[in-house]
Amino acid sequence: MCLLDQVQAWDAANIRCTAISHRSADNPLRANQQLGIANGIEYAAQAMAVHGALTAPKNQPKPKVGYLVSVRGVNMHVARLDDIQADLFIDATCIMANENNMLYEFKVSAGEKILLEGRAAVVLDADALIANH
Template sequence: MLNPVLDQAWIASHIPHQGSMCLLDCVETWDQQSIQCRASSHRAADNPLRAYGRLGSACGIEYAAQAMAVHGALLAPPDSTGARVGYLVSVRGTQLYVPRLDDIAADLRVEATCITRSENNILYQFSVSAAGYLLLDGRAAVVLDADALTSPSGEVP
């Protein structure tokens, strides 16, 4: 995992999330199986995921999903036009260890590790922590190129 740190500008140019919805500050390390990112946007008063002035810990799933999207962009072949489009289709076994994220003073460490991968499906294990404390974790299933999985009649084969 000896890769240069990739900043928010790089991230925003490689995933569909833009402006304040691009939640990650940087990619700290990554390899073929995993990615570790850092984020400070959970403290921002204008975080688009806030509701009633708070950022619930379940919003950490979006942080993890963005880390997965960045991982996909990093794994895209150099000669491709970009990463394949992925959709988060399932979140399982998620444990929330704190009620909210906006009151966490430290930066978030967002990690995702590929458990299994096939042609159009990826299963990740993810976690969000801060200052050495686990805030949430779980598993997430991603389907790639979902449009290609439908038959001409619009039904999933």
């Protein structure tokens, strides 16, 4: 399930994506004919995953699989995404990264209005972490 439509810009720390799938009646995250704002976290997680793939070392034999392990400081400024007529902007900034962990700040907005914002922790290659303990 790919919710994002386009990567508008990215660099070593940031990514900005756009999405229009929030307006789709067949969006797979819809429940009871609506798309709640908490689903914006999935949009942000997908942007983080794309950012990880774009910034992965070129000599890495295979991409590491990332797992979203926590979200913190989430502020939801609206109740729903499906009634937002404008395209969504999904911004994520990597504020910390090491070999096995990444911490992102994210926001989902429409025009100048921030709809959802927070932080997310991603663990990379969780199987390797388990094997080392």
